[in-house]
Amino acid sequence: FNRSLLDSSPDCVAVLSPRGGITFVNNAAVQHLGVTDTNDATFASLWPGSPEEASAALAGAAAGDQGRFVTARPDSDGLT
Numbered sequence: 001f002n003r004s005l006l007d008s009s010p011d012c013v014a015v016l017s018p019r020g021g022i023t024f025v026n027n028a029a030v031q032h033l034g035v036t037d038t039n040d041a042t043f044a045s046l047w048p049g050s051p052e053e054a055s056a057a058l059a060g061a062a063a064g065d066q067g068r069f070v071t072a073r074p075d076s077d078g079l080t
Contacts, residue, residue: 016043020058 047054
């Protein structure tokens with residue numbers, strides 16, 4: 001993937017491993033989600049719903065589905 005292209009996007013972009021580990025986040029994700037260390041971060045830890053919903057979203061992504069979610073940072077007033 002093209003890191004500079006992803007970093008230029010205003011959308012939060014995370015690249016995941018097949019098991020849901022976060023291997024890359026762009027600058028917008030760092031700013032909006034507060035993810036700075038991708039070594040221990042997982043998709044499920046960012047998912048605003050239940051672990052089952054996170055698993056279903058990962059299964060959909062593995063099948064080629066695209067998805068979006070909106071989450072609120074704990075230190076913010078609104079949605080990001």
